[in-house]
Amino acid sequence: MFPSPLQNYTKLNAPTAFSHEQQSPYEIVSKSYGKDAVKVLHVNRRGPVHTIQELEVGTHLKLNSNKDYVLGVNSDVVATDSQKNTVYLLAKKYGVESPEKFALIVGNHFLSKYAHVEEAHVHVEAYPWQRIHQKNQQSQPHNHAFLFSPTAEHYCDVIVRRQAPKQTVISGIRGLRVLKTTQSSFVNFVDDEYRSLADQSDRIFSTVVECAWEYSCTKSVDFLSVWQTVKDIILKNFAGDPNVGIYSPSVQNTLYLSEKDVLDVVPQVAVITMTMPNKHYFTFDTKPFQQVAPGENNEVFIPTDKPHGTIHAVLGRKDLKSHL
Numbered sequence: 285m286f287p288s289p290l291q292n293y294t295k296l297n298a299p300t301a302f303s304h305e306q307q308s309p310y311e312i313v314s315k316s317y318g319k320d321a322v323k324v325l326h327v328n329r330r331g332p333v334h335t336i337q338e339l340e341v342g343t344h345l346k347l348n349s350n351k352d353y354v355l356g357v358n359s360d361v362v363a364t365d366s367q368k369n370t371v372y373l374l375a376k377k378y379g380v381e382s383p384e385k386f387a388l389i390v391g392n393h394f395l396s397k398y399a400h401v402e403e404a405h406v407h408v409e410a411y412p413w414q415r416i417h418q419k420n421q422q423s424q425p426h427n428h429a430f431l432f433s434p435t436a437e438h439y440c441d442v443i444v445r446r447q448a449p450k451q452t453v454i455s456g457i458r459g460l461r462v463l464k465t466t467q468s469s470f471v472n473f474v475d476d477e478y479r480s481l482a483d484q485s486d487r488i489f490s491t492v493v494e495c496a497w498e499y500s501c502t503k504s505v506d507f508l509s510v511w512q513t514v515k516d517i518i519l520k521n522f523a524g525d526p527n528v529g530i531y532s533p534s535v536q537n538t539l540y541l542s543e544k545d546v547l548d549v550v551p552q553v554a555v556i557t558m559t560m561p562n563k564h565y566f567t568f569d570t571k572p573f574q575q576v577a578p579g580e581n582n583e584v585f586i587p588t589d590k591p592h593g594t595i596h597a598v599l600g601r602k603d604l605k606s607h608l
Contacts, residue, residue: 301353337380451502452498554606
């Protein structure tokens with residue numbers, strides 16, 4: 285059926301989102317839309333030893349026009365349901381080696397497939413599956429059985445753009461909770477009329493580490509290996525030698541040493557940010573109960589999550605800009 289002259293007239297003379305925005309006292313400062321919490325399990329079945337990656341993926345697109353917002357015209361909208369299907373189909377086509385590499389595949393797909401997509405932001409959270417080890421003489425890893433081990437969460441944010449900078453890759457660790465019972469102190473801090481906390485020459489040190497780092501270069505990077513390296517560095521600076529430990533004069537110092545070591549060891553990392561909330565364990569006062577529990581108490585503590593101190597720092601290489 286041929287279009288009517290009225291239809292042609294409407295298309296030629298229809299107002300544009302640009303003209304509407306020119307006449308409006310308002311502007312869209314930021315925008316994106318997409319699909320969140322797309323859960324996918326990929327099984328690599330090459331040979332008898334299987335490998336799995338379970339991910340939760342979010343995809344958000346930025347289009348080169350505002351007509352979907354301003355005029356309600358959906359002709360450029362890649363439906364969020366289509367974005368969900370894209371995640372599954374790209375996992376089938378390319379497999380899943382790491383959260384970062386898969387996020388780059390997904391983000392670049394949207395830019396190459398749709399010319400009107402200006403930017404794609406892909407957020408990926410990896411579920412912490414580890415291979416089961418059978419307790420025999422060799423502690424043999426199982427070929428196809430896995431244990432859910434939520435010690436820490438591996439996540440990433442990848443942004444790919446048509447304009448420079450072409451891409452941003454940020455990896456992170458979340459929920460790494462640690463505790464040590466000695467080799468930590470906090471003394472000689474500001475002593476004024478607001479202070480009630482006494483010097484602590486030996487205290488319990490516990491925190492939940494959140495850490496993220498941005499890559500200056502991703503060529504030939506083994507993302508899974510770097511993530512494990514960063515985690516190992518954090519644990520080394522927190523715990524130290526298994527027999528004697530490592531002394532921490534403050535959360536600030538432990539945090540800084542960890543960040544510095546990451547930049548020393550991984551040259552592709554441009555900048556790293558870390559947050560360590562202080563999860564307090566206060567000594568229970570047994571002085572009023574000497575008939576029941578005589579002597580000093582250094583064994584029973586009261587876990588107190590709130591309120592808590594929070595220590596944060598970003599450490600970067602000089603003359604490098606970052607999105608963290």
